[in-house]
Structure formats: C-alpha cells, structure tokens
Amino acid sequence: MDFNKVRAIDIHTHAEEPCCGTRDDGYDDFQAGMAAYFKNPAGASGMLPSVQETAAYYRERNIAAVIFPVDAERETGFRRYSNDDVAQICAENDDILIPFASVDPWKGKMAVREARRLVAEYGIKGFKFHPTMQGFFPNDRMAYPLYEAIEEAGAIALFHTGQTGVGSGMPGGMGMRLKFSNPMHVDDVAVDFPDLGIILAHPSFPWQEEALSVAQHKPNVYIDLSGWSPKYFPDILIRYSNTLLKKKMLFGSDWPAITPDRWLADFENAAFRDEVRPLILKENARRLLNL
Known part of the structure; x- marks a missing residue:
C-alpha cells in the first residue's frame, strides 16, 4: 500500500x-435492527457486503x-467471522485493506494465544473490543493478559464507547448493557498499559466529555469519529478536534452501517478547520499505525 x-x-x-454458511437464529433480526437505526438499506435487505466487496468499494x-x-x-450466541478468514482476504487486498482482529477477552488464555498467533502469522495491526457486546468492563483485570500481549506486539486496542446501535429498539436492547462502554473505564487501561x-471508537454519547478528558490526559489514547454522521457531532467534539486534540482524532465511517461517501460528504460541511482536515482524514492514523 502506498x-x-x-x-x-x-x-x-x-x-x-x-463465517459458517447459514446465519444463526436471531442474526437477521439483529441486522434489521441495525439497519433501521443507521438507515442502512443493505442491512435491511440482508445483502451486507463481503470483505472482498468492501475492498473493491474502498479501492474505487x-x-x-x-x-x-x-x-x-x-x-x-452468534458465531464470529473467523479472524483468519478476514486476515487472509486482507492479505489478498493489501493495497487497500489493513487487518485488525477481534478476540473476546472472556476466552482467557485462548484469547492471548490467538492474539499472539494472529500478529505473528498475519501482521495484525490491532484488536477491536466491544464492551457492550462482549459484556465486560474494559478495566476488568481478567482482560489484562490479553492487553499485555497486544502491547508487547506493538498492536492497537480499539474500544467501542458510548451508546450503540446494536440492539437499539429491540426488546431489552438485545441484552446489551450500555454501562460497559463508558470511556472512563478505558482510562484505567491507559494508565496500566x-x-x-488505544482508540476510543465513536462520539461517546452520553459520555462525550469523559472521552475527551481521557484522550487529552493520556498520550496513548485517540478518538475515532465513526458511527455518527459529522452533521450530528456535538459542538464540544468539533471544538476539541480543531484545537487540543487535533492530532488525536481519526476518520472512521463504521462501514457498512455508515458509508464513507455519506460520512465524507457531511464532513465537508462540518465546522472543521482546513488545516485539521488532513490530520483527521489520514495523517493521525498513519502516525498511530506506524505506516
């Protein structure tokens, strides 16, 4: 990749x-709920893009x-998409795709072993955590051996923060507990590692100021701006993006729920300073990923 x-x-x-053929029970309802929340017709139709299709879209x-x-x-209860399968497709499309992985920290020693293997075999650059979907507080010590392995490998930990579209409007929120995704729990991780x-994913509603405070205070913490259209960003997020945290903010779409076409079009009309835009769109990520 150039x-x-x-x-x-x-x-x-x-x-x-x-990864395994037919979808699990409840998966279609889960995706339909996500599609309604994000107004994403692909999810509603059940025709979500494959990784190969994603590569073609981004290459274009x-x-x-x-x-x-x-x-x-x-x-x-939904079977995960194999990290190995995703990494192999990324290797076939390494002109445009950068591989991250995801390992549930509740898997303990198995999670640590898998993380180390993925980095060694595929050059995985980072790991995605979704505390609400995975049901854990980021500062739970049971996850620390996994963080240690990721830190030793020089990889990145990306944490979902704030409210999530997952389960939104479904009975009981599909069992998703929002409390796990308060970004202040990640502050402990930043101290101990x-x-x-570390990336705090998304505008962290209703804990936006907590996320900004952690990113400002901890040198190793960044914020990605995915999951929301920029036209809905709170003023304080844009203010910090333009000033104190201009080198800590990262472009993210949340594809396929939000397309980069939609995100970038709304970014053009948001109140970001001209000198900050290239930092958000590429330079901050390039530095963080050590590309």
Whole structure:
C-alpha cells in the first residue's frame, strides 16, 4: 500500500457476514435492527457486503480501510467471522485493506494465544473490543493478559464507547448493557498499559466529555469519529478536534452501517478547520499505525 497516494484512512470498518454458511437464529433480526437505526438499506435487505466487496468499494474511492470482525459469541450466541478468514482476504487486498482482529477477552488464555498467533502469522495491526457486546468492563483485570500481549506486539486496542446501535429498539436492547462502554473505564487501561495504543471508537454519547478528558490526559489514547454522521457531532467534539486534540482524532465511517461517501460528504460541511482536515482524514492514523 502506498500511503502517500491514498486520500484517507478509514480506521473503523466491519467484516459483518458470518463465517459458517447459514446465519444463526436471531442474526437477521439483529441486522434489521441495525439497519433501521443507521438507515442502512443493505442491512435491511440482508445483502451486507463481503470483505472482498468492501475492498473493491474502498479501492474505487482510493481510501485505505482498517477492517475487523467482532468476536461476541459468548454474549450474543452468534458465531464470529473467523479472524483468519478476514486476515487472509486482507492479505489478498493489501493495497487497500489493513487487518485488525477481534478476540473476546472472556476466552482467557485462548484469547492471548490467538492474539499472539494472529500478529505473528498475519501482521495484525490491532484488536477491536466491544464492551457492550462482549459484556465486560474494559478495566476488568481478567482482560489484562490479553492487553499485555497486544502491547508487547506493538498492536492497537480499539474500544467501542458510548451508546450503540446494536440492539437499539429491540426488546431489552438485545441484552446489551450500555454501562460497559463508558470511556472512563478505558482510562484505567491507559494508565496500566502506557505503551499500548488505544482508540476510543465513536462520539461517546452520553459520555462525550469523559472521552475527551481521557484522550487529552493520556498520550496513548485517540478518538475515532465513526458511527455518527459529522452533521450530528456535538459542538464540544468539533471544538476539541480543531484545537487540543487535533492530532488525536481519526476518520472512521463504521462501514457498512455508515458509508464513507455519506460520512465524507457531511464532513465537508462540518465546522472543521482546513488545516485539521488532513490530520483527521489520514495523517493521525498513519502516525498511530506506524505506516
């Protein structure tokens, strides 16, 4: 990949399709709920893009994409998309895709072993955690051996923060507990693993100021701006993006729930300073990923 030529790096895209043929019970309802929340017709139709289709989409737009599955088998009962499958497809499309992985920290020693293997075999750049979907507080010590392995490998830990579209409007929120995704829980992780690159994913509603405070206070913490259209960003997020945290903010779409076409069009009309835009779109991610 020639990072001088791509026009942006999308730090937050999803490999959504299940790995094992037919979808699990409840998976269609889950995706339909997500589609309604994000107004995403692909999810509603059940025709979510494959990783290969994602690569083609991003290649056509000359945007690099960090892509990952989410391992939440324990909480959701949905079989995960194999990290190996995603990594292999990324290797076939290494001109445009950057591989992350996801390992449920509740898997303990198995999770640590898998993380180390993925980095060694595929050069995985980071790991996605979704505390609400995986049912854990990020500062739970049971996850610390996994963080240690990621830190030792020089990889990144990306944490979902704030409210989630997952389960929104479904009975009981599909069992999703929002409390797990308060970004202040990640502050402990940043203290205990100062050499671990950390990304707080999404505008962290209703804890936006907590996320900004953690990113401002901890040198190893960044924020990605995925999951929301920029036209809905709170004023305080844009203010910090333009000033104190201009080198900590990262472009992310949340593909396929939100497309980069939609995100970038709304970004053009949001109140970001001209000198800050290239930092958000590419340069901050390039530095964090050590590309």
